[in-house]
Amino acid sequence: xxxxxxxxxxSILLRKGLHELAHHRPAQALTFLRTSxxxxxxxxEGELSKALxxxxxxxxxxxxxxxxxxxLANAQKLRRQSYARKFYVRNVNEYGMIRxxxxxxxxxxxxxxxxxxxxxxxxxxxxxxxxxxxxxVLKLILEAWKHLKESHTFQNLECGEKLYLFRQLKIDFxxxxxxxxxxxxxxxxxxxxxxxxxxxxxxxxxxxTQCCGRVQGLSEL
Numbered sequence: 001x002x003x004x005x006x007x008x009x010x011s012i013l014l015r016k017g018l019h020e021l022a023h024h025r026p027a028q029a030l031t032f033l034r035t036s037x038x039x040x041x042x043x044x045e046g047e048l049s050k051a052l053x054x055x056x057x058x059x060x061x062x063x064x065x066x067x068x069x070x071x072l073a074n075a076q077k078l079r080r081q082s083y084a085r086k087f088y089v090r091n092v093n094e095y096g097m098i099r100x101x102x103x104x105x106x107x108x109x110x111x112x113x114x115x116x117x118x119x120x121x122x123x124x125x126x127x128x129x130x131x132x133x134x135x136x137v138l139k140l141i142l143e144a145w146k147h148l149k150e151s152h153t154f155q156n157l158e159c160g161e162k163l164y165l166f167r168q169l170k171i172d173f174x175x176x177x178x179x180x181x182x183x184x185x186x187x188x189x190x191x192x193x194x195x196x197x198x199x200x201x202x203x204x205x206x207x208x209t210q211c212c213g214r215v216q217g218l219s220e221l
Contacts, residue, residue, distance in 0.1 A: 007047070010039035014051050021054065026061035033058055037071075049078035053087070065098045066217025073214065077204055094159040094207070096214020107162060108145060110215045114166045115141045117218060119173060133176045144171050159209045 013036040020029035033055040040048045052075035059068035069092060076085040093099045093106040097113070100106045119137055120126045128134040148154055148169070157165065200211035209215075 004041070006039045007041065007044060010036045010047070010051070013039070014047075014054070017051075017054060017058070021058060021061075026058045029058045030055070030062065045078045049075045049082060049084055052078070053082075053084040056084075064219065066219035069096070069098055069217065070220050073211070077202070077211070080205060089206070089210075092210060092214075094209055095163070096210040097217065104149070107149070110163070111145050111148070111166050112138075112141055113215050113217055114163075115144070115169075115171060117216065118167075119171075120218070129176060137173060140171055140173060144169065159207075160213075163209060163213070163215070 013032045017029040017032035017036060020026070020032060033051060036051045037048065037055055040051055042048065052071045056068045056072035056075060059065075059071060072084060072088045072091075073096065076082065076088040079085065091099055093103075095106060095110040097106070097109060100109060116137070120128075123129070128137070148165070154162070154165075198207055200206055200208040200213070202212050204211045
């Protein structure tokens with residue numbers, strides 16, 4: 001089988017990225033690894049999975065956790081019987097996010113990520129316009145979380161049921177100039193009807209909440 005120039009270049013860049021990682025230079029490795037991923041054809045699943053896996057390692061070393069999990073999730077989908085799959089399952093929680101020290105923190109970070117993502121998707125450039133807006137929104141989200149976790153039924157819910165609840169809950173955020181012009185209170189949002197699916201629809205063999213239904217971090221917007 002003839003190897004394309006793009007595949008050859010991708011392989012060279014992957015080796016350069018691994019060299020930089022071995023010498024504790026993750027920032028330099030990141031550039032090589034990202035380009036290697038971009039140049040590797042989707043048909044070369046093994047090589048693409050390998051490049052995505054090492055890209056996730058570089059991102060983790062740079063503390064870019066959301067993007068690292070995204071890269072790792074894609075790597076393990078391409079090769080189910082690989083170290084990437086084992087590493088992914090070992091390091092993510094039931095929401096498909098980086099595992100936190102406690103289950104309550106896993107729930108909290110999933111809730112915050114879902115609510116902030118929902119808010120920022122309606123903002124220009126998906127960004128806050130001021131520090132006041134950021135602190136106000138975060139305060140309201142944390143207040144909503146406090147009331148939610150104190151409910152008696154919440155603690156007995158399974159992951160899929162919690163996700164459904166997180167995505168249905170609508171917080172009454174104040175208007176912030178440009179945001180108010182493009183958003184009307186009560187606007188519908190995508191609603192999940194999935195509660196507990198033990199195996200993802202894509203056939204990965206993972207629970208839906210750790211695969212296609214995982215909670216995306218803010219860096220993935």
